[in-house]
Amino acid sequence: MTRPEKQDCEWRSHPLAAIPVRWRLSLAAGAAALFMTPVSAQAAGTIAGTDIVNVAQATFDGPSGGPPVTIDSNIVTIKVDELLDVTVVSSDPGDIATSPALTGQASTYQVTNTGNGDEAFTLSADTAKPGDEFDTTFEQIILDTNGNGVYDPGVDTIYTPGTNDPVLAPDESVTVFILSTIPASASDADRAEIELSAVAKTGSGTPGDIFAGQGDGGGDAVVGSTGASDEASGFFVIQAAEITLVKSATVTDPFGGAEAVPGAVIRYQLVATTTGTGNLTNLAITDDIPADTTYNAESITLEGAALTDAPGDADAGAFDGSSITVSLGTVPGGQTRTITFQVTID
Known part of the structure; x- marks a missing residue:
């Protein structure tokens, strides 16, 4: 190939310098394809510090019907900021x-x-x-x-x-x-x-x-x-709960009256009332047997149902020789429990 006259073209040190200037294209950043480094996207977008790389290309027919020629633009790199x-x-x-x-x-x-x-x-x-x-x-x-x-x-x-x-x-x-x-x-x-x-x-x-x-x-x-x-x-x-405990007694004497004489039976009633929005946990009611009286065996009741005296058995009642106990478990506020038991005056 004969070198063109200087007035027809200029020669440069670029790898494409063999191509006459009149055949070259001026490149712009958005003139051709875009190449980006792949990144993984998160909820807030691309990870901070990621480089976004942008290169444009221009492609044209080679001189004298030769193969197509491609040249790259300068590389533009933008670093993603932290959000x-x-x-x-x-x-x-x-x-x-x-x-x-x-x-x-x-x-x-x-x-x-x-x-x-x-x-x-x-x-x-x-x-x-x-x-x-x-x-x-x-x-x-x-x-x-x-x-x-x-x-x-x-x-x-x-x-x-x-x-x-x-x-x-x-x-x-x-x-x-x-x-x-x-x-x-x-x-x-x-x-x-x-x-x-x-x-x-x-x-x-x-x-x-x-x-x-x-x-x-x-x-x-x-x-x-x-x-x-x-x-x-x-x-x-x-969620607090409080309790009030009210105790009352009725006497029945051996003569059909209500006199507290020896041999008369005293029936005690305990009414436990809880208030509040919470629970009372492991609530137990205990009452000592009064002096000068004898506990009447198997006389404990809860809500009118008879309880046994044996500690540790299946029901809530117990008598240990000196006091009765009724274990009520967890009781929510706004509940009432009624307990009774009997003793005899000595």
Whole structure:
């Protein structure tokens, strides 16, 4: 092939320099096919630090009917910034039933990194929210070490802000517990609000705020739609129960009257009444046999049904030689139990 005259073309050091300038095409970034590095998509999109690579191509017929020629544009690389987002939700299905003066009462939350980069989160608890009936006393925030979603004392990790802030990958969650002490002054059916907050350690603020160069993977960090902070509340409700016990007696003497003479029978009646929204657990009623009387064997009744004296048998009654006991088990508030037994005056 005869080299063209200089006025017809120019020669360059480019690999395609053998092609006359008049045959070349000027390249633009969007002139041809786009090549992107594959990435895995998460809830918040492409992972922070991913390089998006863009190369354009131009293809044209070779000179003198030769094979097609392809040339590449310059490479354009854009690094994906970190989006800072987080969600906090209560994991309790409803109000947590508790009682006055209890300690170590746990409310449960789920903290999820909804951003697109690894991020640490600072946690805080608020147990003095306005508008509820009582405030608990904050004890500790606990991280669910074994991941079973249940607070395990001595197994799960005590959280210390700035020391073991949870670092979560995109879409990763951690279960968090807030431990509280219930005040002795709390009343039946009162509620207390307990709030957990999580804030991205890189920063938070108005959506779109930028923390230059601080993103995971080397790019910027950009505040997402949550403001890079979120909070959620759980609630305790007092389910307390109280009991009143009223005792009465009737006397039947040997002569058909009601005089308390030797040989007269005293029938004692015990009426236990529970109130409140909670339960009384392992409720038992005990009454000592009075001095100068003798217990009448097998005389215990519960709701009019006879009970045996033998301790530890199938029914609720027992006589141990000096007192009677009726074991009522768990009794909800708003219930009444009536017990009777008899003695004879010596």
